[in-house]
Amino acid sequence: MEKYEIIYNDILNDLExxxxxxxxxxxxxxxxxxxxxxxxxRKGGDPYIIHPLEVTAILAKLDxxxxxxxxxxxxxxxxxxxxxxxxxxxxxxxxxxQIVDAVTAIELDFDKYSELDFPKFIEEAQTYKKLxxxxxxxxxxxxxxxxxxxxxxxxxxxxxxxxxxxxxxxxEKWLMPFIYILKTTWFYKNISNMxxxxxxxxxxxxxxxxxxxxxxxxxxxxxxLKDNLTYALTRYLKKTKQSNDLHKISIKPxxxxxxYNIIKEVMDVKNIKDIKQSYLNKFPITKLYITFNNxxxxxxxxxxxxxxxxxxxxxxxIKITGYDIDTFCNQNYLVxxxxxxxxxxLYIFNLKDYLTYRNGALDGVDLSFVDDVTDEVSKAYxxxxxxxxxxxxxxxxxxxxxxxxxxxxxxGFGVKYAYLNDSPSKSPIYTRLSDGDKINLVLDKDDSGxxxxxxxxxxxxxxxxxxxxxxxxxxxxxx
Numbered sequence: 001m002e003k004y005e006i007i008y009n010d011i012l013n014d015l016e017x018x019x020x021x022x023x024x025x026x027x028x029x030x031x032x033x034x035x036x037x038x039x040x041x042r043k044g045g046d047p048y049i050i051h052p053l054e055v056t057a058i059l060a061k062l063d064x065x066x067x068x069x070x071x072x073x074x075x076x077x078x079x080x081x082x083x084x085x086x087x088x089x090x091x092x093x094x095x096x097x098q099i100v101d102a103v104t105a106i107e108l109d110f111d112k113y114s115e116l117d118f119p120k121f122i123e124e125a126q127t128y129k130k131l132x133x134x135x136x137x138x139x140x141x142x143x144x145x146x147x148x149x150x151x152x153x154x155x156x157x158x159x160x161x162x163x164x165x166x167x168x169x170x171x172e173k174w175l176m177p178f179i180y181i182l183k184t185t186w187f188y189k190n191i192s193n194m195x196x197x198x199x200x201x202x203x204x205x206x207x208x209x210x211x212x213x214x215x216x217x218x219x220x221x222x223x224x225l226k227d228n229l230t231y232a233l234t235r236y237l238k239k240t241k242q243s244n245d246l247h248k249i250s251i252k253p254x255x256x257x258x259x260y261n262i263i264k265e266v267m268d269v270k271n272i273k274d275i276k277q278s279y280l281n282k283f284p285i286t287k288l289y290i291t292f293n294n295x296x297x298x299x300x301x302x303x304x305x306x307x308x309x310x311x312x313x314x315x316x317x318i319k320i321t322g323y324d325i326d327t328f329c330n331q332n333y334l335v336x337x338x339x340x341x342x343x344x345x346l347y348i349f350n351l352k353d354y355l356t357y358r359n360g361a362l363d364g365v366d367l368s369f370v371d372d373v374t375d376e377v378s379k380a381y382x383x384x385x386x387x388x389x390x391x392x393x394x395x396x397x398x399x400x401x402x403x404x405x406x407x408x409x410x411x412g413f414g415v416k417y418a419y420l421n422d423s424p425s426k427s428p429i430y431t432r433l434s435d436g437d438k439i440n441l442v443l444d445k446d447d448s449g450x451x452x453x454x455x456x457x458x459x460x461x462x463x464x465x466x467x468x469x470x471x472x473x474x475x476x477x478x479x
Contacts, residue, residue, distance in 0.1 A: 003046070004034070007053040011060045011069075022066045025092065029070035032091070036081035044158040051151060052076055058147040062186060062359050068140045071099035075144050078104040095138065102134035102141035103148065135178075139362055142178055146187040149175055153194040161201075168195045173383045176391040184360030185329050192389070193255035200272055207256065207272040214280040215253045221340050222251045222286065225316075232312045233290070242304075245294040247351050251344075254285040261389070284324075284335045284343035291354045301348045305334070327388045329357055382435040394433065397464050401429040403439055405468040412468060413475070414443045414451035430462040 001009075008030055015023050033052055040048035056072035070092060077083040078100060085104070089097040135141045149171060156164050172195060179188045197204055230249050237244045254262065260272055262283045269275060292301065309320060317339030324345070325332050334346040349357060383393050384403060392406055405412030417426040419440040420433075426442075433439070444452045457476055463469045 004049045004053055007050065007057055011053070011057055014060055015066075015069075018063075020066060025066055026069055026073075029073040029092065029096075032083075033073045033077060036077045036083055040080065042155070044155060048076075048080075051155075054151045055144070055147045058150060059143065062143075063355065064140070064143065064359075067093065067095045068099065068143065071096045071103075071140065071144050072147060074100050075103045075148060095140075098134060098138050099141045099144055102131050102138070103144050139182070142182060143184070143187075143359075145175065146179060146184070146191065150187065150191050150194065153191065153198065156198065164198050164201075168198050171195055172391055173381070173393065177383070177393040179360075180328075180390050180392070182360035182362075183329050183356075184358070185326075186358045187360075188328055189255050189258065193257040196255075196257040196260075203271065203273050204256075207260075207275055210275060210277050210280065211256055211259060213277065214285075218286075218340070218342055221338065221342060225288075225338050226251050228316055229288075229290075232316055233308060236308050236312060243294070245292045247291040247293045248289075249291075250289045252287045252289070254287060254345075259283075259285045281341060282343070284322075284345045286342065286344045288336075288344040288346045289354065290346070290348045292348075292350050294350055295352070296350050298349075298353065301350065302332075305346075305348045309334075309336070327386075328390060331357060382433060382437075384433050384435070384437045384439055387438065387440040389438070395465060396435075398433050399429065399462055399464055400427060400431050400433065400439065400441070401459060401462045402465045402468045403433060404429070404441055405463070405465070405471055407441070409471060410451040410453075411441060411443060412471060413453040413455045414445070416442050416444050416454070418442060429459070432464075 012023070012026070015026065020026075030053075034049050037048040037052070042048055042051060052073050052075060055075065056069050059068055059072045074083075074088065074092075074096065078085060078088070085097050085101045088100060131141060131145060153167065153171070156167060159167075171191065176188070176192065179191065200207075226249050230246070233246060233249070234244055237246065253259075259280070260269075260275065262285055263269060263275060263279050266283070267274075267279055269279075290305070296304075309316075309318060313319065319337045320334055321337050321343065322335035323332070324335055326345075331347065335343060336346050337343045347357075381393055382396050382398065383391050385391055386407065392403060394402055394406060400418045401412065401415065403418075404415040415429055417428055418431070419425070419442070420427050420431070421438050422440075444454045446452050453475075455472060455475060457472075460469055460472045460476075463472060
């Protein structure tokens with residue numbers, strides 16, 4: 001059996017097990033994509049159909065619906081095969097055609113470009129403007145692009161290094177801000193990790209050996225903890241006469257990038273080559289998820305978790321050693337250690353909130369970023385980063401104050417100054433930012449830890465983006 005047939009059958013079996021509706025539409029899309037791509041190959045020599053299937057497998061893993069999966073299968077057919085959006089609309093439906101239209105407009109197939117032509121591939125502002133425009137109407141277009149880019153990054157080794165780095169730069173400048181806005185943790189962690197591995201590929205071998213050794217060695221310990229937790233929690237729920245709505249307990253390693261950043265925060269490391277095997281046991285570099293099939297609030301679940309762990313910790317060999325927050329999605333977690341002294345980030349969710357945490361918010365998303373970039377598309381942009389390396393895109397000339405308002409309205413009104421690029425010197429809020437700057441904001445807070453509003457009317461002159469200026473003007477008009 002061909003590799004692409006195995007991938008297709010795996011997806012199909014998964015859909016059947018989930019009793020997914022309209023599987024016939026998925027089969028129809030696969031047969032069409034296979035026929036249209038039948039004479040094409042990827043740069044590495046594989047049949048081209050493997051790429052859209054692997055993109056679709058990512059989306060299926062994340063439980064997206066049939067329309068999105070069909071769009072994943074068909075996402076390159078218009079660009080590469082002469083199939084039209086009009087035909088797709090007639091053969092399938094408007095939603096699938098709209099999603100593919102967005103991706104077609106921006107995704108040129110870099111397999112077919114020569115080295116001399118490659119710079120023309122990165123016409124970033126105009127091509128991404130199309131994605132922004134259609135993506136506002138159908139957010140699933142972004143997810144096709146995320147899955148497509150992740151698969152391209154995973155198969156990029158056949159290209160020269162300069163092409164790989166150009167693709168990473170494009171990804172960080174344009175796609176990562178969209179991922180940040182949608183708060184899709186899974187794509188953020190995996191795409192940023194692939195970029196990290198490509199950038200550091202020359203030094204990655206020794207670090208990868210240490211990383212792989214830790215998680216391979218501890219697999220049995222992880223499985224033991226998972227089984228013991230499942231048994232103990234089920235028993236506890238029964239004993240306390242609570243409904244047993246436990247959905248799943250899963251244990252997953254932090255990515256290489258996450259692991260490096262966690263260690264770097266505490267240890268004196270400036271490069272991945274400085275990571276030592278002994279460091280990995282000291283930090284919570286493994287994620288442990290507990291999900292429930294109910295509508296309990298986060299507070300109710302946290303109370304349940306704490307009572308359970310304090311009651312059962314001796315039997316499980318678990319110790320609660322701390323408490324922290326995932327700043328990307330603003331999600332709290334406990335830090336625990338097992339009897340082998342491995343440390344974990346322990347999250348608890350109801351299933352609906354877990355899917356939002358993993359896939360992002362598809363309802364009520366603030367798309368002001370899209371409007372800002374679309375309006376400014378003829379101008380120059382910079383991409384800066386938060387202290388946790390999350391990319392933020394701003395018009396050229398933006399200041400620290402603009403950045404603070406972009407992160408959160410309260411931060412804009414409460415920022416005192418910032419540290420740029422890990423410098424110990426304080427930079428005032430009117431400091432203009434440069435492409436690539438890393439910004440660590442310092443906020444004025446009250447005794448309860450809440451951000452204080454310290455805005456002054458002259459700040460209107462410090463803000464260069466229209467959105468920040470409007471927020472300040474509205475505030476001073478109201479007082």
